[in-house]
Amino acid sequence: MVDIAFGPERGKRPDLANNREAYMEMVRRKRMYGGLLLVIFVALMASGWMLADDRNAGGFWQGLHQVFEFPSEVFAEAWQKSANLPALFWKHLPALIETLNIAAVATLIGALAAMALSLLATRGLARWPRMIPVFRRTMDALRAVPEIVIALVLIYILGGGPVPAVIAIALHTGGALGKLFSEVAENADLKPVEGLASVGANWSQRMWLGVIPQVAPNWLSYALLRFEINVRASAILGFVGEGGIGHDLKLAMQWGQGRYDQVVAIFLLLFLAIVAIDRVSDHYRHKLVKGH
Amino acid sequence: MLQVQTVTRMFGQKAAVDAVSFTVDGPAFVGIIGRSGAGKSTFLRLMNRLIDATSGEILVDGRNVLALKGTEARAWQSQCAMIFQQFNLVPRMDVASNVLHGILNRRSTLQTMFNLWPRADILRALDILDRLGIVEQAPKRAEALSGGQQQRVAIARALMQDPRIILADEPIASLDPMNAQVVMDTLKRINVEDGRMIIANLHTLDTARRYCDRVIGMRDGRIVFDGTPDQLSTSVARDIYGADETFNEAATSTSIPTDTAADRSYADLMLS
Numbered sequence: 001m002v003d004i005a006f007g008p009e010r011g012k013r014p015d016l017a018n019n020r021e022a023y024m025e026m027v028r029r030k031r032m033y034g035g036l037l038l039v040i041f042v043a044l045m046a047s048g049w050m051l052a053d054d055r056n057a058g059g060f061w062q063g064l065h066q067v068f069e070f071p072s073e074v075f076a077e078a079w080q081k082s083a084n085l086p087a088l089f090w091k092h093l094p095a096l097i098e099t100l101n102i103a104a105v106a107t108l109i110g111a112l113a114a115m116a117l118s119l120l121a122t123r124g125l126a127r128w129p130r131m132i133p134v135f136r137r138t139m140d141a142l143r144a145v146p147e148i149v150i151a152l153v154l155i156y157i158l159g160g161g162p163v164p165a166v167i168a169i170a171l172h173t174g175g176a177l178g179k180l181f182s183e184v185a186e187n188a189d190l191k192p193v194e195g196l197a198s199v200g201a202n203w204s205q206r207m208w209l210g211v212i213p214q215v216a217p218n219w220l221s222y223a224l225l226r227f228e229i230n231v232r233a234s235a236i237l238g239f240v241g242e243g244g245i246g247h248d249l250k251l252a253m254q255w256g257q258g259r260y261d262q263v264v265a266i267f268l269l270l271f272l273a274i275v276a277i278d279r280v281s282d283h284y285r286h287k288l289v290k291g292h
Numbered sequence: 293m294l295q296v297q298t299v300t301r302m303f304g305q306k307a308a309v310d311a312v313s314f315t316v317d318g319p320a321f322v323g324i325i326g327r328s329g330a331g332k333s334t335f336l337r338l339m340n341r342l343i344d345a346t347s348g349e350i351l352v353d354g355r356n357v358l359a360l361k362g363t364e365a366r367a368w369q370s371q372c373a374m375i376f377q378q379f380n381l382v383p384r385m386d387v388a389s390n391v392l393h394g395i396l397n398r399r400s401t402l403q404t405m406f407n408l409w410p411r412a413d414i415l416r417a418l419d420i421l422d423r424l425g426i427v428e429q430a431p432k433r434a435e436a437l438s439g440g441q442q443q444r445v446a447i448a449r450a451l452m453q454d455p456r457i458i459l460a461d462e463p464i465a466s467l468d469p470m471n472a473q474v475v476m477d478t479l480k481r482i483n484v485e486d487g488r489m490i491i492a493n494l495h496t497l498d499t500a501r502r503y504c505d506r507v508i509g510m511r512d513g514r515i516v517f518d519g520t521p522d523q524l525s526t527s528v529a530r531d532i533y534g535a536d537e538t539f540n541e542a543a544t545s546t547s548i549p550t551d552t553a554a555d556r557s558y559a560d561l562m563l564s
């Protein structure tokens with residue numbers, strides 16, 4: 001074996017003893033570099049921390065011991081009134097369903113927009129190749145603006161309620177999913193598309209029959225993931241007056257005075273809903289991507 | 293019927309198809325041969341309007357099809373079917389749907405999205421599959437079929453278009469000799485029985501000799517030979533492929549050998 005690897009001449013064979021020495025030397029060098037990097041990292045973190053603390057309004061160290069006061073108060077009160085929890089679950093269930101519905105409708109509308117945008121922005125598939133940068137920048141813009149900003153603007157125009165929330169989340173979803181959809185479509189096999197082009201099919205027919213069947217499992221998987229994210233977004237939008245469970249949570253926390261059992265009930269409901277969605281979508285995404 | 297006049301396609305500074313001109317009267321079986329990169333595929337793609345020509349005209353019954361745009365260009369594509377080396381079917385859809393794709397040009401996007409095909413067209417697709425001997429595969433996914441069967445589905449899709457001209461880009465290059473023969477026989481039958489013109493890029497000389505009425509040889513984008521299969525001698529073939537005296541077409545032939553000397557000697561060996 002040594003002959004095969006290094007040739008028959010003895011002089012060219014590596015000296016085993018020296019080899020060990022050389023390897024140990026390399027290990028020492030790597031350890032030293034690693035150690036140096038760690039020291040630099042710790043130093044940077046420490047100096048950054050000091051700067052952040054200086055810029056803090058209240059002062060980090062003075063407030064630190066109070067961090068757990070609010071949660072412990074909430075839990076203590078909720079524990080006293082734990083008998084109310086089942087009734088509170090029932091009371092807030094409609095709000096939870098509203099939140100889930102906002103997320104579902106927004107994901108659906110956003111995903112449909114993302115389908116069109118992504119195909120128009122994918123090289124090799126685009127209907128108007130010169131317009132690709134326009135559609136890409138459109139998706140960037142939709143992604144760049146957070147849902148809550150769009151929602152706050154829409155509340156002024158349309159008033160509070162689920163519709164502005166749906167529009168706000170759908171716009172953000174269109175941009176975010178469009179980017180992911182486009183990356184999937186970029187890897188699609190173009191042979192079916194070419195075959196359909198050769199029979200004189202128009203662009204939408206080529207996309208519908210040649211591209212969509214190929215990318216559908218991956219697209220669905222991304223859309224389910226987005227649905228989970230949108231449930232959280234929809235709950236947060238309740239805080240700014242968009243209805244749903246976020247609104248109930250804000251009221252319960254705001255008025256304080258004996259309503260902390262509601263806060264705990266709402267948090268538990270939200271937690272359970274997200275766990276359930278996570279499990280279900282995980283199951284189906286696995287099924288779609290792996291094909292069984 | 294078909295007049296090709298100084299058709300040129302430039303890729304950067306290089307001419308992939310260089311001032312190609314020829315005329316075909318009536319429904320002939322035309323074979324185009326030449327080595328890889330000679331411009332055979334590019335020419336067929338130009339004719340089907342998958343890519344645009346730089347200059348020149350292709351007149352079909354006096355109409356320049358290279359000048360058509362948008363809807364008219366797609367209408368021309370529906371009259372000029374194309375068969376590909378890699379079949380280019382939709383792999384996840386069933387065989388009959390793939391055949392029905394041949395009439396997409398007549399169908400609206402909405403009808404396509406909801407999979408609404410007229411009953412008469414579905415029956416016609418099944419008849420065509422029956423004619424090509426694969427009707428029992430109709431409900432299967434296209435990707436589940438063998439290469440030879442997939443190519444016959446592609447031919448069925450072409451027939452569904454009811455075209456006057458069928459272009460075949462290396463239709464048998466990825467098939468084994470048996471399937472290659474079935475596919476070529478099918479194309480020949482369509483040529484003779486239906487009277488449709490067929491222009492096929494072929495990668496083996498024996499196929500060109502056996503099936504074509506006329507052979508066109510291309511080299512570096514130009515036509516260097518245009519004649520009948522009998523005129524396609526070994527020296528002409530060397531010229532087309534740019535080969536020297538060591539070129540031996542039997543070495544790469546995919547036809548099943550007709551002489552039985554090898555079989556006989558093997559039989560003798562086993563019996564002795």
